[in-house]
Amino acid sequence: MKRKGKFFVRIPEGQPMFPVQFFSHLLFLCGLLSLSCLLLTSCKPDGEISGTVTYTDYYDGCTYPAGSVKIVKVQLLGGGREKAVSSAFSNHDGKFSFPNVEDGTWLLKATLNKEDVQYEAVSETLYVNDGKHVTANIILSKSGFTY
Numbered sequence: 001m002k003r004k005g006k007f008f009v010r011i012p013e014g015q016p017m018f019p020v021q022f023f024s025h026l027l028f029l030c031g032l033l034s035l036s037c038l039l040l041t042s043c044k045p046d047g048e049i050s051g052t053v054t055y056t057d058y059y060d061g062c063t064y065p066a067g068s069v070k071i072v073k074v075q076l077l078g079g080g081r082e083k084a085v086s087s088a089f090s091n092h093d094g095k096f097s098f099p100n101v102e103d104g105t106w107l108l109k110a111t112l113n114k115e116d117v118q119y120e121a122v123s124e125t126l127y128v129n130d131g132k133h134v135t136a137n138i139i140l141s142k143s144g145f146t147y
Contacts, residue, residue, distance in 0.1 A: 047128035049076065050097035053090050053110050055140035058117045065094030066112050066119075066140060072096075074138070077107040077122075084109075101128050110138045118143050 053066040053074065066072040067090040074096045075084040090096045090110075108123040119140035126134050 045131040046100040048133045051136040053094040053138045067092045067094040075109045
């Protein structure tokens with residue numbers, strides 16, 4: 001009987017310290033553990049929602065990129081439709097983006113105050129599946145006057 005650390009290991013004469021079967025079983029168990037960890041964690045990438053915000057001017061009837069007048073706040077709304085999960089601002093071309101969006105059902109809400117007119121829009125329901133990119137173009141319309 002040989003002593004190894006705190007434990008006694010019984011090894012027959014002429015046999016290697018650790019049999020080859022032990023290593024093959026250990027390798028199999030490590031692979032199985034790695035695979036189960038991989039399956040338990042979500043490995044698929046998150047999706048993205050992006051698009052452009054435009055508005056039709058109340059006074060001249062022309063359509064413009066919303067960012068050409070003022071930066072527009074775009075909100076990403078969760079399933080409850082009234083709770084903003086995230087916010088982004090359009091650039092000067094009216095473009096916006098929400099990276100790392102989880103799979104699910106989403107809405108976008110955009111608002112713009114230009115002079116004394118308020119413009120607002122809520123997008124149609126957007127579906128992000130399997131980490132895909134979704135494009136949503138929002139057209140703002142007059143929702144009221146600000147005084």
